[in-house]
Amino acid sequence: MKEEDRLQERPPIEDFLRMDRIPHIWCPGCGIGTVVTSFAEALKKSELDLDKVAILSGIGCTGRVAGYVKLDSIHTTHGRALPVATGLKLANPELKVVVFSGDGDIAGIGGNHFIHAARRNMDILIICVNNFNYAMTGGQVAATTPIDANASTAPYGNFEYPFSLPYLAEASGATYVARWTALHLRRVTKSIQEALGKRGFSFIEVITPCVTLYARRNRLGDGLNLLKYYYEKSEIQHGADTRTLDISYQGKLIVGKFVDKEKPTFLDCMNEHLGKVLGDKYQPYGVYHDGD
Amino acid sequence: MKKVKADPKGVLTGSHYLDGDYAIAEGALAAGCQFFAGYPITPSTETAERFSERIPTIGGVFIQMEDELASIAALIGAAWGGKKAMTVTSGPGFSLMMENIGLACMLETPLVIANVQRGGPSTGLPTLTGQQDMMQVKWGSHGDYEIIALSPDSPQECFDLTIEAFNLSEMYRVPVFVMTDECVGHMHEKVVIPPAEEIELVERKWYTGPKSKYLPFKPDKDMIPFMVKAGDGYHFHITGLTHDERGYPVINAECQDVCVRHLNDKIRTKADEIIRFEEDKTDDADVVVISYGITSRVTTRAVRKAREAGLKVGTIRLITVWPFPEKRIKELAKKIKAFIVPEINYGQVVIEVERCAAGQAPAIPVSHCGGWVHDPDDIFKAIKEAAQ
């Protein structure tokens, strides 16, 4: 085979992964890998300069994503990827900054950072893998575990109200909000691609099976069964009111793109406001023009 | 190590009447700090206020974060985004920062944290002074690591040592702490800010080799790895997990040994170059008073009185508290009767003095639990008793 042919046949994802770190740590059948594939596909389609894209993760199974993606990548501490991302974005505003992490990381321990980054409309894309539990530590109950679902620290089933992440994101100020399941590969890819092309706080939730813990403990079959189940139970409702997106145990999953609007970002607001108040004395910060 | 002159944009050259908190902000601006993330807490808030007022006309970012966990996290991001970054806090906020101080050490990230100490534990004495975080700054995050901590005794030193803190953090790729206290933080004194061309800054140790060869944690000859910033095409990976030179996680005891030894030894083996203290009249001293920060100013009065009374007393004023001047303490311990260690806590740095003196001379604490500076007479009495 000629070298170009071989290159052409090479799966695109290899260009985006640290192949020297493969095999990865995820269980066979885990859905995280498919979301990473969608991300890589979206990056490729977006035609962004990969030198200017940075990815950050917190801690967890999903938190390992930053370690496998061949971009400037920071594996931070549990819950803190977003504030690290905030510092990174503000220090180098020409970066496209992506936070890729788990539901526990983003909405549990990192929940405060989540609502505040959204409130500020920080120009960051969050891809949140929601597997309804704290997987890395062995399947404990999370802020997203549906009522009645079993978890290692909710052995009689969960009785706490879970967060609806799209609702939380929109209420906090996000300008792009979508939810898919990991089986909606093309849709996830499209959403990520769209969000990469936007400025502002974007949030994409991907419901993803954790075969080893959540599925096994709740006797939901293997990864494929579970994915199919999520897929069949999901109903696409673009523009749905985010107040109606609660997830009940093995119930209907409303997916789609719920929010897509424009709003000045933190840096836009800072430059605008301080420029207005301070006039010529103000030193505009981080203003980049395409093609400069 | 590449030295450059300060950019005049941030330097408020002249003679000013400033409190310590403001002087810290001016030191940061003079050092070229363009990123400040913080959360209000007495008695440190004035530093954040000053920075937020000054930075818009200099060029940079001030952001008030949602809490101190976020502040320190944002500093780490900002440093890897290529900026010099700092925050300021006090006891409760300092406690919240601990986990990510560990991350900053693990990622060998240059950044500066000022702690305007107040009385603790817990909410303690928000408006009153303390020096009670002196052990926490060294040991507060989990695992073995080394940091550098400086202790200014005046607003002028708040300015000078904040610049020094930035320089040290760049030189050693390590978080550096300006451990002041409420008293110095709120004390107004003359602060002379020199012209920019008289302020020497250490430039970040930027990597310039081939892109594919960059290793974020490969020690250079001076043990300090080169740094890059996100967005320059290096596609680096850094992680708080135990990692190799590439920044890749390696979860075993061998890699842990190399990684953690490096974090510690890059400071320990350079301690002599880092350590700064002022020593006075120790040649024939019977007693040596070791103090730092505001307490060293109170000590001056006590020592003057003791000398007037004919007592042979010397002093050491710590400018760097960590790393600690272990060698000098050891030498002195052999020839003096006792060390006196006044500090505004219930006995912290005195434990380190005792350890270094290793039984050759006692280390006598003059402790109290915070809220006020010492009565010089308490220090005088301790000197007198020890000298006899």
Ligand SMILES: Cc1ncc(C[n+]2csc(CCOP(=O)(O)OP(=O)(O)O)c2C)c(N)n1
């Ligand atoms: C401060 C802190 N607390 C607890 C942990 C332990 N821990 C590691 S991962 C994790 C949960 C991760 O859950 P999630 O973010 O949902 O990721 P998943 O593993 O499910 O992908 C926890 C609690 C930690 N690393 N740090």
Ligand code: SF4
């Ligand atoms: S434990 Fe669950 S989330 Fe983690 S890798 Fe395995 S299947 Fe995936």
Ligand SMILES: [Mg+2]
């Ligand atoms: Mg999870």
